[in-house]
Amino acid sequence: MKEKTGVSKVMTAREAVEKFVPHGASVSIANFLTSTPFALIHEIIRQRKKDLTIWSQSGIEEIDLLIASGCTKKVVTAYNYRAGGEWASTEFERAVKEKRVEVEDLSNFAVLAMLWAGALGYNFIPVLKGIKETDIFRVRTLLGSDKFKVLKCPFTGEETVVVKGVQPDVAVFHCQRADKFGNAQYWGSIGNSKWAALACKHIIVSCEEIVDHDVVRFSPHNTLIPGFRVDAVVEEHWGAHPSELLGYYNFDLNFRAGFYITNANPQALQAFIKEYIYDLADRHEYVQHIIGKTGSERLSRLRARRRPSSTADYGTANLTVWDDKDYSYELGLTRQEFYKVLEEQAEVIEWETE
């Protein structure tokens, strides 16, 4: 088999964020609730990026962290987790109250449809029209009149609600594995990932393992983002902690419980960001810090046990047109005989060259 050639896109999280996340960028978080690209998000925070616009389908901790660290003042989202009632106040809530952040509230399908249309290269796309009855349709902030439009279907005359296609500057995405060319393989909970990544102008992929290209070649059904769309590939073990990644680790409830309680207190949240992000150089130090604090059992008990999927067979009969004797079974001719038939029966063009 011929070896695939091309430029390696492997780099560190620091290099990828320096290169592809400028101040003021619009950033799409391309994991839906699960497998959150925390290594990349922490790096964005560590580099103290400013004035980002965040496209978040649904978030758990990341929006709170990005707001508290001053990286973003603009968030387009459908959902941001909170652990309970009034006691579980979040940075997101405080920032909205104190007008430190502007939010555009959409439904899951509306955010998705905007990214979906952007990925497809369409200017707009229809959504389910029930949304027209809601304040999500009526109340508009960041997107203004561009939030929804109502059209008449050109075929049926039916009223149709549409959203605009968007193409944010850069996507951050965490997945199980990728090759050095950027072919990113992800399985499990697909969510919005394909559209939230493909919509963007640039894509940064972090993965638990960089694998040989041959692994990708014989499991292309697992490739969610093709290499030619990807700008940077970063290998980060525990890159989604404290969230989960199928095949690698479960979510860390103990860590998260601490975070929710921390998130209710602005000073405690700043201390958390200092301890877990600013004071650590990278993901490796983050993992070592957790192990140092709570022991290695904490992470090792979360590790997935193996349950490989039944493999899809990518084998073929290897039927080449010409066999090793230069005979074609399908044409009933040897290569020499075939060339003769061409001379005699096909339209052959003769041309003199120097």
Place this chain on the structure above:
Amino acid sequence: MGNRVKIKFTLAEIMIYNAALEVHNGDKVVIGQGLPIVACTLAKNFHAPEAVLMTEAGLVDIDPYRSPLHIADPTCLKGFSYSCDLVDIFTTILNRGLVDVCFLGVGQTDKFGNLNSTTVGDYLNPKMRMMGAGGAPDFGVYAKRVILTMRGGKFVDKLDYFTTPGWLEGGDSKKRAGLPDTGPEVLISTKAVFRFPAPERELTLASLHPGFKLEDVAKDIPWKLKVAKELKTTPVPTKAAIDFIRDFDPTLTAGRKLGLTLALQATLKKQAEIQKRKDQKTGK
């Protein structure tokens, strides 16, 4: 009659049990985070083994072995039948009318089951930010039966923010808006079970949880509450159901706050142990 057995259960457990009863065998169900995950899995393990449970994250035909924190977690499952994505769920399944049941949590509800899960108070100057719409506006409108569960929520005359359509202004107003003539069937609160009977589609008290009186429920409701002709007592969970719930999601049974506090305390205890060991090593 003589052998009466005392049974103890938490408010979360009676809610989960009754939510589970709304799932029928063979239903295609979109589950929601928290209580609905537990209720649907309970149903699947007892009376509705052929229910097809799915989440908007594209996990279809799941049977979780423990309760996940959110609906996109594939690590609380032992595999599933169909891996698709958000677009597929909202279009090829929901928009084609194939969702039989969906579960939605209630922040605020009005008398026709229209919901607010976005902000309490003025939108731009809120008293509280709830989790937001998520998939609720679409599932609520297009699922055939909508099951509402309400733990900390409020009944209000007018929603502070209109996130999800229920029966709009009641009667056939949803149909008149050009939308499917389906919507909230039942609301399960910490005190009672309510239904939305045709043709008015107005919230109507159907049963009281044991220990609650009509006035306990009525005082939470700012309008004159409709009460079913035959007011019943809510079915109480079976011993097997309670055991299942405590096995599957102890932090939900305890209430999220208590559950998370326990998890945090466990972490702090571990940290202190390790610190102590370090101190001993360094001879402090």
